[in-house]
Amino acid sequence: MTMYVWGYLNEYQQEREEILEAVDSVFGSGNLVWGPRVGQFEEAFAAYHGVAHCAGVDNGTNAILLALLAMGIEPGDEVITVSNTAAPTVLAIDQVGAVPVFVDIDPRTYLMDVEQVAAAITERTRCILPVHLYGQCVDMAPLEALAERHGLQILEDCAQAHGARHHGRVAGSIGRAGAFSFYPTKVLGAYGHGGATITSDPEVDAGMRRLRYYGMEETAYYVVARNGLNARLDEVHAEILRRKLTRLDDYIAGRRAVAARYEEALAGTDLLLPVTAEGNDHVYYVYVVQHPERDRIIEGMRKHDISLNISYPWPVHTQTGFAHFGYREGALPVTEDVAGRIFSLPMYPSLSESDQDRVVDALHKTLASL
Missing domain, CATH: 3.90.1150.10 (Aspartate Aminotransferase, domain 1)
Known part of the structure; x- marks a missing residue:
């Protein structure tokens, strides 16, 4: 058994009573999939980051994928990112039909070398996707300036940076949207898969909510507005995450x-x-x-x-x-x-x-x- 597994088990033993209480509260409520706890977690997670909206999804990959779709990224569009990342970052770009354009990294921090981004921008570039890797943020100011100058969007990959700050701003609150994973080993982890995308843009949030629910409007069940996924965060993970967020x-x-x-x-x-x-x-x-x-x-x-x-x-x-x-x-x-x-x-x-x-x-x- 590795020390990484020990860490997971240690946390469970320390928080076992509250975790089981959270599970029991969900199972006993009868609301297993589409109840109030997802919304309660989303509200708390958005508030932690100082943004207006949070949409919980089933995993971190779909947090990126659906965010790209909600931001209007289309097949053939270019998304500038890095190759030193978990494969899901790039899988999400590929799955929406966009083209990842890689820049190199800083040899000491292993983060995106922002000085290379300007040269990577073409007429097809639509988005910059910095990966806040290993627990710290990419230098965002130059990226924000480039995005403004070229009319680009920024989607932050925050799967490894829950609670990290960059010049006082929380990771995920800097770009148009920020995508998170709640895989069990993350800084904030569920007891299975989970993810979320945060934003202060109501258009992106509305798109996320539609896309995570088959492309249906949440207020008009069975009416598909656009092709989406079944990618909702479930109630039990939302309740566990809501409680863990306080810690x-x-x-x-x-x-x-x-x-x-x-x-x-x-x-x-x-x-x-x-x-x-x-x-x-x-x-x-x-x-x-x-x-x-x-x-x-x-x-x-x-x-x-x-x-x-x-x-x-x-x-x-x-x-x-x-x-x-x-x-x-x-x-x-x-x-x-x-x-x-x-x-x-x-x-x-x-x-x-x-x-x-x-x-x-x-x-x-x-x-x-x-």
């Missing part, structure tokens, strides 16, 4: 405490530790480090019964499932280079100091043996 800032504080201990304990090593970009409040969804002997380190840590994760070992543009985009190896040199060196250390709010000490001790021994 989101506590989860973030716990992750920052773990990150601070790593930074102190690993300061003397030759690992490249996480760098927080100027103006960012990092929430440390994952704690990503870098080393040229990454694979040997991972193998060495297994001998200490510690499994480490890589986010992500294969950039999207190099994967066979995305070969139709026409990118060749070498197209994004920084992305491809760091993909061979990055890996993640165990990171979750309930990681005890003793367990973290065990990770650090094993890592020191492994590094010394290289």
